[in-house]
Amino acid sequence: MDARSLKEKIFLVTIFALTALGVTPVFYVLASVIYKGIEAFTRRGIGIIVKVNGGILPAIMGSFALSILSTVIGVVLAFVAGLFVAEFPNSRISKITKVASRSLLEVPTVLLGMLVYILLVVPTGHFSLLAGAIALALVMLPYVMVHVEQALESVPQIYREAGYSIGMSRAQVLFGITVGIAKRGIASGILMGFAKAMGETAPLLFTIGAARSSLPCSIMSPGDAVPLMIFQYAQMPQEYYHDLAWAGSLVLVIVFLLVFVIVRKLIKEVKY
Amino acid sequence: MSEKLGPVERSTLNIILMVVIGLIIVDIALRVSCCFLQGHRSLSSQVTLMGSGSTFIYPQLKHWISLFEEKNQNIVVNYNPTGSGAGQSQLIREKVVSFACSDPPLSHDTYKSVNGKILQMPVIVGAVVLVYKIPGYSGPLNLSANVIAEIYLGKIKYWDNPEIVKLNPKAKLPHIEIKAIHRSDASGTTQVFTFFLHKAAPSLWPENLVGKAINWPVDKTGRGLGAKGNQGVSEYFKTLKSAIAYVELGYALENKFSIAAIENQAGVFVKPNTTTMTAAVESALKSGLLPDSPSADWSNALQAIVYASGKNSYPIVSFSFMMVWNVYPKKKAEALKTFIEFINTIGQENVIEGYAPIPKELREINLKSVNIIRGT
Numbered sequence: 001m002d003a004r005s006l007k008e009k010i011f012l013v014t015i016f017a018l019t020a021l022g023v024t025p026v027f028y029v030l031a032s033v034i035y036k037g038i039e040a041f042t043r044r045g046i047g048i049i050v051k052v053n054g055g056i057l058p059a060i061m062g063s064f065a066l067s068i069l070s071t072v073i074g075v076v077l078a079f080v081a082g083l084f085v086a087e088f089p090n091s092r093i094s095k096i097t098k099v100a101s102r103s104l105l106e107v108p109t110v111l112l113g114m115l116v117y118i119l120l121v122v123p124t125g126h127f128s129l130l131a132g133a134i135a136l137a138l139v140m141l142p143y144v145m146v147h148v149e150q151a152l153e154s155v156p157q158i159y160r161e162a163g164y165s166i167g168m169s170r171a172q173v174l175f176g177i178t179v180g181i182a183k184r185g186i187a188s189g190i191l192m193g194f195a196k197a198m199g200e201t202a203p204l205l206f207t208i209g210a211a212r213s214s215l216p217c218s219i220m221s222p223g224d225a226v227p228l229m230i231f232q233y234a235q236m237p238q239e240y241y242h243d244l245a246w247a248g249s250l251v252l253v254i255v256f257l258l259v260f261v262i263v264r265k266l267i268k269e270v271k272y
Numbered sequence: 273m274s275e276k277l278g279p280v281e282r283s284t285l286n287i288i289l290m291v292v293i294g295l296i297i298v299d300i301a302l303r304v305s306c307c308f309l310q311g312h313r314s315l316s317s318q319v320t321l322m323g324s325g326s327t328f329i330y331p332q333l334k335h336w337i338s339l340f341e342e343k344n345q346n347i348v349v350n351y352n353p354t355g356s357g358a359g360q361s362q363l364i365r366e367k368v369v370s371f372a373c374s375d376p377p378l379s380h381d382t383y384k385s386v387n388g389k390i391l392q393m394p395v396i397v398g399a400v401v402l403v404y405k406i407p408g409y410s411g412p413l414n415l416s417a418n419v420i421a422e423i424y425l426g427k428i429k430y431w432d433n434p435e436i437v438k439l440n441p442k443a444k445l446p447h448i449e450i451k452a453i454h455r456s457d458a459s460g461t462t463q464v465f466t467f468f469l470h471k472a473a474p475s476l477w478p479e480n481l482v483g484k485a486i487n488w489p490v491d492k493t494g495r496g497l498g499a500k501g502n503q504g505v506s507e508y509f510k511t512l513k514s515a516i517a518y519v520e521l522g523y524a525l526e527n528k529f530s531i532a533a534i535e536n537q538a539g540v541f542v543k544p545n546t547t548t549m550t551a552a553v554e555s556a557l558k559s560g561l562l563p564d565s566p567s568a569d570w571s572n573a574l575q576a577i578v579y580a581s582g583k584n585s586y587p588i589v590s591f592s593f594m595m596v597w598n599v600y601p602k603k604k605a606e607a608l609k610t611f612i613e614f615i616n617t618i619g620q621e622n623v624i625e626g627y628a629p630i631p632k633e634l635r636e637i638n639l640k641s642v643n644i645i646r647g648t
Contacts, residue, residue, distance in 0.1 A: 052309075054334075057309070061305065068298050076294075129302075206358070209322060210351070212334075213338070213348055215306050215309055216306075218303055222320075235503045236330065237331065237502065238331055
């Protein structure tokens with residue numbers, strides 16, 4: 001064996017080992033959540049999914065509502081901001097927007113929760129799902145925006161020129177061509193933001209109220225979310241609550257995986 | 273309408289419309305699914321009480337809430353365990369909750385600033401317990417405040433220290449180092465524990481070592497270890513072979529740790545249980561150290577019940593207080609009164625493992641608030 005192929009072997013083995021090192025924690029977490037989650041369900045019965053008091057239904061329903069609400073608010077804002085920044089890169093507003101959204105990434109999420117607490121919860125006088133959703137929207141905003149921006153920027157200029165050459169307006173080019181070609185990148189940005197928001201606990205601590213004895217019956221009523229429930233139940237001494245936390249984790253993971261697989265399947269790469 | 277608007281205005285309008293429609297759809301979906309999932313509760317007549325605060329009382333409060341809601345279908349009680357300090361501030365300053373729970377009572381200054389408008393009721397008794405793990409020995413262990421203080425000061429290094437042996441003449445204690453675990457986060461548990469050490473062993477444990485978070489002298493010897501939360505301390509304790517730690521009783525019982533008997537003011541070694549915990553409060557009540565009204569200043573309550581007199585009293589106990597305003601809108605006032613009544617009657621007979629009920633005299637005092645709260 002000569003030196004070159006030996007070098008190649010060493011390189012490959014190193015890369016493989018590092019990849020394994022990076023991926024192992026993910027599989028470890030996944031495996032333990034599935035194992036402990038199933039254990040929890042067999043011990044407490046599958047019925048805890050639909051129980052309100054002493055079950056996880058309020059958390060699941062709350063998380064479900066929060067994910068839609070925060071996506072509606074966050075993605076729409078981020079999408080528009082991303083479009084604007086990508087389309088008018090030299091405008092002063094877009095430069096300010098860019099800096100502002102990047103610095104939003106650095107803000108600890110618990111502070112975003114406190115901000116919404118002061119601006120919305122205190123004036124309305126009660127915790128609400130809407131407050132939580134706005135806090136989550138602020139969390140996902142910069143992630144989605146960066147992705148949308150980069151996806152749009154990566155579309156080659158010649159496609160736009162082709163559009164203009166056949167007499168399309170700027171808006172037609174943007175929505176008909178650029179967004180269409182960049183849709184996979186945009187979708188993965190939205191997924192990133194969605195995932196980020198769904199797993200967040202800190203912005204919800206002071207906004208949604210951890211209401212576990214009742215279901216959230218409007219967007220202005222207090223609610224619960226699975227990550228918040230996991231965080232608070234894991235600190236309690238009773239095993240029963242630990243089990244509920246594991247069950248909640250399992251449900252969260254399953255929903256996550258489903259959403260990811262479905263969205264990836266639905267949005268196919270555009271063939272040039 | 274769209275004829276007069278330019279393309280920019282139109283798309284802005286469309287975007288706002290999209291968000292609003294999205295919100296409305298989710299709102300309707302929530303209302304509909306609520307009707308399906310909890311049809312037996314009519315929404316219009318329902319009163320919701322939101323509370324927040326102490327994490328320590330949370331398991332007990334959850335138990336009370338589920339019992340309470342079985343009996344009172346039209347009252348919903350929700351509780352957000354954000355911590356005692358946040359609870360006090362959310363009730364008093366920001367007014368976003370109907371009631372709060374806090375392990376420490378209102379400080380003297382806060383009490384003065386609210387001018388008797390906040391009612392405080394100690395609703396449950398908790399205990400901080402010392403758990404131990406000694407290699408080769410699983411029998412009972414007696415500890416005194418002096419010995420505990422010296423362990424956490426770093427002065428006592430081994431289990432077979434003469435002072436420990438003196439308290440446990442029958443035990444075979446090994447010559448092995450003791451690791452002392454404490455909380456690394458700011459905690460009411462640490463406050464109660466250090467307060468006890470100072471009150472029971474003032475010559476060893478100075479006042480500047482009393483607080484929610486302190487600089488542990490034992491850390492300098494390398495035998496002190498910190499962990500976050502009662503749960504964190506319990507998990508850490510499990511991994512060690514020779515250690516001592518202080519946790520809330522519930523965590524010790526749930527994890528089946530060995531719990532030490534502590535010497536009380538009367539010189540008796542007492543283990544924590546319902547009887548000895550309630551006894552401590554009873555003896556404080558009898559000596560007239562606790563106020564007799566919910567609108568009084570309770571800021572010295574800890575002083576009164578920690579290291580209390582009486583030969584049955586467990587020395588390291590604490591209260592968790594429920595706090596409410598004295599005026600509410602009518603419906604809310606009625607609901608809150610019902611809940612307070614429930615907690616101080618049936619609730620005290622349904623206390624879960626790790627807590628002790630308050631004595632009868634104290635329930636009477638708490639129930640006075642039912643007459644004080646006014647509905648407008």
